[in-house]
Amino acid sequence: MRALIVDDEEDIGLMVSRFLEKEGLEVDYADRVVKARDLIQSSEYEIFFLDLNLPDGTGFDLMADIRDHSADARVVIISAYDGVFENRKAKELSINHFIKKPFTKKQVLEVIPS
Structure with a gap:
């Protein structure tokens, strides 16, 4: 399973990455909406972790991209x-x-699909 974490606080991104990697997930990290959009277009993800308050927008701004590219993703x-x-x-x-x-x-960990 592959996850994308989008959070402008690097320490939070790294912490969540470690949690997920220990559970066997492959993880990518972005700190901006524009960077996340590039990753969404170039990779397949089953789960996304989005912060709302980002320097160039909100996590909500990524929903159309996510649903267009990964309709069933969590x-x-x-x-x-x-x-x-x-x-x-x-x-x-x-x-x-x-x-x-x-x-x-x-x-x-409770939100990761089994």
């Missing part, structure tokens, strides 16, 4: 922003899971 938001707007938007975009920062390793 999408997980990992964000400190979990207000009414964010939760409503996540539902509208059929986000599979919403994990609030700070998070635990267990929360990340």
